[in-house]
C-alpha cells in the first residue's frame with residue numbers, strides 16, 4: 001500500500017522485502033544516516049552496509065547516528081564521491097539507495113550532480129546481484145536538479161528490460177515539484 005506514505009517510507013518498505021541478514025547493501029548518499037541506519041538494521045550482525053558521502057558533516061552525522069543505535073560495526077563509511085564505489089565493493093549487493101539533492105539543514109551548498117550521479121548509478125546497477133533491488137529518490141526543484149533528473153531518467157529508461165525491471169513513481173497531483181522515486185530490480 002503506498003497511499004498516505006512518504007516516498008522514503010515506500011522505498012524502506014521495499015528494502016525490507018529485499019535485504020536480509022548477512023547481505024551487503026549500499027547507501028550512495030549517507031546524509032544524516034537515516035537510510036544507512038535502516039539498511040544496517042536489515043543486514044543484521046553478519047551483513048555490511050557501505051555508505052558514501054563527500055561531506056565530512058554527513059559522514060560525522062551518520063557515524064553519530066549509528067553509534068547511538070549500536071550499529072557502527074555493520075557499516076563502512078566512505079568519505080568520498082559515490083562514483084568511486086567500485087574501489088570498495090566487490091561482492092554482489094542485495095540493494096542500493098540514492099537519495100539525491102542536498103543535506104537537509106546544511107548551508108554548504110553541496111548537492112549531488114548529474115554526471116557523478118550517473119556514473120555512480122551505473123556502478124551500483126552493476127554491483128546489484130540477481131534478485132536485488134535499487135532505489136533512487138530524485139528531488140529536482142533546486143538548481144541542477146532538473147538536469148540530474150533527466151540523466152537519471154534516461155539511464156534507467158535505457159536499461160535492458162530483460163535484465164532490469166524499473167518503476168517510476170510520482171505523486172501526480174501534488175504541488176512544488178514533489179520527488180520522483182525509481183525502483184529497480186535486477187532480473188538476471
Ligand SMILES: C[S@@+](CC[C@H](N)C(=O)[O-])C[C@H]1O[C@@H](n2cnc3c(N)ncnc32)[C@H](O)[C@@H]1O
Pocket residue numbers: 028029030031032033034035036052053054055058080081082083099100101102103104110111112113116117
Ligand atoms: C538528500 S541527502 C541524503 C539524505 C540521506 N539519505 C539521509 O538518510 O539522511 C544527499 C547527500 O548526498 C551527498 N552527496 C552529494 N554529492 C555526492 C557525491 N558525489 N557522492 C556521495 N555523496 C554525495 C550530500 O553531501 C548529501 O549529504
